[in-house]
Amino acid sequence: MAQIAAERSEPAAAAVANPAPLGLAAFALTTFVLSVVNAGLVSSNGINDVLGLAFFYGGLAQLLAGMWEFRNRNTLGATAFSTYGAFWLAFGFTVWQKLLVTGPILGWFMLAWGLITLLFFLSALRTDIALMAVLFFLFLTFVVLGIAEFSGNSVITNVAGWLGIVTALLAWYRSWAGILESGQGPFRLPVGPMA
Template sequence: MAQFSLNKEGATTDVVSAAINPAPLGLSAFALTTFVLSSANANLFAGASVVIGLALFYGGLCQLLAGMWEFKMGNTFGATAFSSYGGFWLAVGVSLQFKLIPNDTAFGFFLLGWTIFTGLMFIGTLRSNYALMGVFFFLFLTFLALMIGALGGGSTFTVIGGWLGIITALVAWYTALAGLLTTVKAPFLLPIGQRP
């Protein structure tokens, strides 16, 4: 964490600028919001509108902030991922709140765009670590299944997408915890499968 001290004029100045990692926040916001909506898609409960608040504030705003902090740190991949998926959740939250989705086909094309984007992001992870690769791999499969369901494949694909989304959320939470544990005096660390 950054430490502050007062300069001779009485203003605060940043005297130690340690690397602060916004990824655990972004991954946690993504994971929880994904988990809730995916649980509804998997038919574990009815009433997906419960995700609206999460989509707007945790999945949306917190991820967007994490993305901006990643930009400040010079991490283009993290900034692109968190900012984009923060925007995704903001769009989902607003669309659900104001009933802006005219039909399944329109939503299917929305999901098609996110499937393509997530495929590109997965390619970007191929030289990172296995945990991050897992997040984007399962997210790609989630979007793919949901897109097929929305474009006429039937509700079975939506349920499959829900279960894949739950797996995605669990992998994202694991990855978030692995990053978080490196910032505290944890009794153990979680392996993320560093690539050579």
């Protein structure tokens, strides 16, 4: 009887959707739009043109996806999405308030994010090739953005923009694969599972 009472008192774990496709899609779109600017494909005011995306899709949606990953007990997903959501919120806010200047300060900022991304990449080595590719290209993007800020060379910024575009495309691919994995699509996309 005590066992039956204990079983009844424990709430059944509710099935929840996988938040990773949302987090990856939010990351991809925000990264893509800013990277198009960095690559020099459009004339723009830089990050100012994507502040709405930075705050609400790249920032808030990723932060929410990270919190939902905690519910799914996915420590890597929870930490990465929450971290990159906070990145977009912090980056958008500092640009909006004109607190982040270009040059060495921004260079160190980008290199530090490159280091964080390298740690996430190393943590993802047993996940899948698609996710590892996203993190690897994001690492390269941050490092090249940091170098561009130190050098002041717009050609290096353009290279970083193209790396960011590749990163975004890979993130969209992994996001779509995650949606299809949920059984919502007629086929699956290969992601190259490592474990």
